[in-house]
Amino acid sequence: xxxxxxxxxxxxxxxxxxxxxxxxxxxxxxxxxxxxxxxxxxxxxxxxxxxxxxxxxxxxxxxxxxxxxxxxxxxxxxxxxxxxxxxxxxxxxxxxxxxxxxxxxxxxxxxxxxxxxxxxxxxxxxxxxxxxxxxxxxxxxxxxxxxxxxxxxxxxxxxxxxxxxxxxxxxxxxxxxxxxxxxxxxxxxxxxxxxxxxxxxxxxxxxxxxxxxxxxxxxxxxxxxxxxxxxxxxxxxxxxxxxxxxxxxxxxxxxxxxxxxxxxxxxxxxxxxxxxxxxxxxxxxxxxxxxxxxxxxxxxxxxxxxxxxxxxxxxxxxxxxxxxxxxx
Amino acid sequence: xxxxxxxxxxxxxxxxxxxxxxxxxxxxxxxxxxxxxxxxxxxxxxxxxxxxxxxxxxxxxxxxxxxxxxxxxxxxxxxxxxxxxxxxxxxxxxxxxxxxxxxxxxxxxxxxxxxxxxxxxxxxxxxxxxxxxxxxxxxxxxxxxxxxxxxxxxxxxxxxxxxxxxxxxxxxxxxxxxxxxxxxxxxxxxxxxxxxxxxxxxxxxxxxxxxxxxxxxxxxxxxxxxxxxxxxxxxxxxxxxxxxxxxxxxxxxxxxxxxxxxxxxxxxxxxxxxxxxxxxxxxxxxxxxxxxxxxxxxxxxxxxxxxxxxxxxxxxxxxxxxxxxxxxxxxxxxxxxxxxxxxxxxxxxxxxxxxxxxxxxxxxxxxxxxxxxxxxxxxxxxxxxxxxxxxxxxxxxxxxxxxxxxxxxxxxxxxxxxxxxxxxxxxxxxxxx
Ligand SMILES: Nc1ncnc2c1ncn2[C@@H]1O[C@H](COP(=O)(O)OP(=O)(O)OP(=O)(O)O)[C@@H](O)[C@H]1O
Ligand SMILES: Nc1ncnc2c1ncn2[C@@H]1O[C@H](COP(=O)(O)OP(=O)(O)OP(=O)(O)O)[C@@H](O)[C@H]1O
Ligand SMILES: [Mg+2]
Ligand SMILES: [Mg+2]
Numbered sequence: 001x002x003x004x005x006x007x008x009x010x011x012x013x014x015x016x017x018x019x020x021x022x023x024x025x026x027x028x029x030x031x032x033x034x035x036x037x038x039x040x041x042x043x044x045x046x047x048x049x050x051x052x053x054x055x056x057x058x059x060x061x062x063x064x065x066x067x068x069x070x071x072x073x074x075x076x077x078x079x080x081x082x083x084x085x086x087x088x089x090x091x092x093x094x095x096x097x098x099x100x101x102x103x104x105x106x107x108x109x110x111x112x113x114x115x116x117x118x119x120x121x122x123x124x125x126x127x128x129x130x131x132x133x134x135x136x137x138x139x140x141x142x143x144x145x146x147x148x149x150x151x152x153x154x155x156x157x158x159x160x161x162x163x164x165x166x167x168x169x170x171x172x173x174x175x176x177x178x179x180x181x182x183x184x185x186x187x188x189x190x191x192x193x194x195x196x197x198x199x200x201x202x203x204x205x206x207x208x209x210x211x212x213x214x215x216x217x218x219x220x221x222x223x224x225x226x227x228x229x230x231x232x233x234x235x236x237x238x239x240x241x242x243x244x245x246x247x248x249x250x251x252x253x254x255x256x257x258x259x260x261x262x263x264x265x266x267x268x269x270x271x272x273x274x275x276x277x278x279x280x281x282x283x284x285x286x287x288x289x290x291x292x293x294x295x296x297x298x299x300x301x302x303x304x305x306x307x308x309x310x311x312x313x314x315x316x317x318x319x320x321x322x323x324x325x326x327x328x
Numbered sequence: 329x330x331x332x333x334x335x336x337x338x339x340x341x342x343x344x345x346x347x348x349x350x351x352x353x354x355x356x357x358x359x360x361x362x363x364x365x366x367x368x369x370x371x372x373x374x375x376x377x378x379x380x381x382x383x384x385x386x387x388x389x390x391x392x393x394x395x396x397x398x399x400x401x402x403x404x405x406x407x408x409x410x411x412x413x414x415x416x417x418x419x420x421x422x423x424x425x426x427x428x429x430x431x432x433x434x435x436x437x438x439x440x441x442x443x444x445x446x447x448x449x450x451x452x453x454x455x456x457x458x459x460x461x462x463x464x465x466x467x468x469x470x471x472x473x474x475x476x477x478x479x480x481x482x483x484x485x486x487x488x489x490x491x492x493x494x495x496x497x498x499x500x501x502x503x504x505x506x507x508x509x510x511x512x513x514x515x516x517x518x519x520x521x522x523x524x525x526x527x528x529x530x531x532x533x534x535x536x537x538x539x540x541x542x543x544x545x546x547x548x549x550x551x552x553x554x555x556x557x558x559x560x561x562x563x564x565x566x567x568x569x570x571x572x573x574x575x576x577x578x579x580x581x582x583x584x585x586x587x588x589x590x591x592x593x594x595x596x597x598x599x600x601x602x603x604x605x606x607x608x609x610x611x612x613x614x615x616x617x618x619x620x621x622x623x624x625x626x627x628x629x630x631x632x633x634x635x636x637x638x639x640x641x642x643x644x645x646x647x648x649x650x651x652x653x654x655x656x657x658x659x660x661x662x663x664x665x666x667x668x669x670x671x672x673x674x675x676x677x678x679x680x681x682x683x684x685x686x687x688x689x690x691x692x693x694x695x696x697x698x699x700x701x702x703x704x705x706x707x708x709x710x711x712x713x714x715x716x717x718x719x720x721x722x723x724x725x726x727x728x729x730x731x732x733x734x735x736x737x738x739x740x741x742x743x744x745x746x747x748x749x750x751x752x753x754x755x756x757x758x759x760x761x
Pocket of ligand 2: 202203371372373374375376377378379399400402500501502503635636637739740741742743744745746747755
């Protein structure tokens, strides 16, 4: 929360309920950090090529590649981590066993490690991301000033990030044990912040609250809550929900006003319009309740508006500008 | 059906437009004694659990003996169905109207427990203990990709085998892709029965059937492989894995066979799939994939539930005209003489009962102005809703173009979440109307 803390954040993990906008927010955040002049790596780990789709480029190879340059000169690199390739890298890096890949694949071991056993896959993915965070070419400064991860959803994030604790417990000695501990050190340090994306709806907000509690219990650093797709108020001057005014007793008065607006058939319109007004009022009340719930989490809450035309490239850069001026 | 009789009648608002989908008749489906299983599939968050629960309530209140298998229901919904404990057995749902002779049971899937039960049911007690106590089993069994889908299918198979219910309504796990429900169990089943796990087991069980299989891969492969695994996993972990696999040996063949048996159950004529979707691009794209996949696998699709659709009782008033009318009203008050512009229109200051028109106030310019402001606000709310409806219709038209024959039941978006029996009945009414 304190700015001295967040100024040091180098790994931003973006999670949230499915479909709330994790990929979009992660990409916008990477652009925002680059605009602040930071050399940024945007990583996706779910093999869906969401970054390529968003930036309207061809599928990303398993290779860090520049996808944008900010006006401040900061660059955004992107990487789609592929679990299978990460496994082979890992074998090569730790055991000089790159050549074993074919034999392992024939036995179904690669499939096992990369699709059936998400625990093993998560070890590979978090390992790769932490490697990028810690990388110092030629022992000099950091390869990247910041790394932003488009992470798995809230329901899986604590297990995903904590998988190396489990591994360190299962493999109590040896290189695996040490690697697992090193990864956990990065993930639990003040260099890391887990941000949760949510909507102003009951289920995502509840899931966010549960996620924050789980992350905190696991000793993982929670950064902020990003409320996405916030709908701007459509209209002022409506009675609050539950107020007796705006009830059907108002029909004749409303019909008269609609008449003054030049509409016809106003008696038939009045009832449905009042019903829609009441539904709108209930939605506002619900949103207010969700905001209050989020405020109770004791985290910075950032809001991003609903983009009427969806999150296309133009919308993405607009969101990035909104995020740029915040403290991350 | 002959529509000739209605020819010449005035075009009413609900005359289906050309290219519109047929309507999914929900009540006949629920009442059909030939239908024993209804499966609700669809992309994440579209309303699968809500739909499954609503169908269960409705079918039960129409006289059928129903069990609903829910997966990860929202807490409040679970409570309202009497699902306070995860005990993996169906419990009667309180508050159901049983006057038609029906009954509703519900359960929440506990996947770890279901996995444990398979082990207990297929291994002798000593072996079962060895598996259940094994750290590898404990940390990984619940986490295998597809475990939830596999266990949902497994539970469905068990419920169907008990033969106690007329109708089983199945919810499916939250997953990005609706196809996972069909694919994941077989993937997991073939892994559990597969070569890799047998190879892992080989050193613990030298000379056995699996051991010979490994030998046939060649000694070089074997020594490289066990050496590699040992180095990577550490010998203690490898020992745990091997004990686990050896203990599971009795069950080999079983997982794949069980997944296959349930899959066949889903292809049988007594099963009806409903694909649930929201009128959004991603969800409808998933729904389309799913429909195609069901057809390829000859699985019986009953139709689509299009959930959370926005509607308007004033659909004749377009967004543009509503917006324009609102501007007329705003213009009426803006150039007003001094003093009147200052009326606070904000939600806080203007939100007292006086902000609504006509409530206990006399007749006068101020009242008329309040009424105008109120009407303008309602018109803008309506315009937003109409734009939303237009967007939804566009999304839906794409699906209809691809799959014009799939019957659709629309369910309107309620203003609030659904978490009690009354809410479920309301959804049921919308489904059937
Ligand atoms: N602020 C916004 N306004 C409008 N549309 C948005 C906004 N943010 C995201 N979207 C859209 O919502 C959809 C989901 O967004 P996105 O893919 O970023 O979510 P996600 O959380 O990464 O989803 P998943 O869980 O599938 O990975 C996309 O179609 C995206 O274009
Ligand atoms: N017609 C509706 N009107 C209003 N709210 C609805 C409607 N249908 C569902 N909801 C709400 O939407 C949310 C998601 O519904 P539900 O849990 O049934 O989705 P799901 O498809 O089972 O999600 P998951 O994929 O996470 O399992 C719930 O809060 C539910 O109350
Ligand atoms: Mg995504
Ligand atoms: Mg559900």
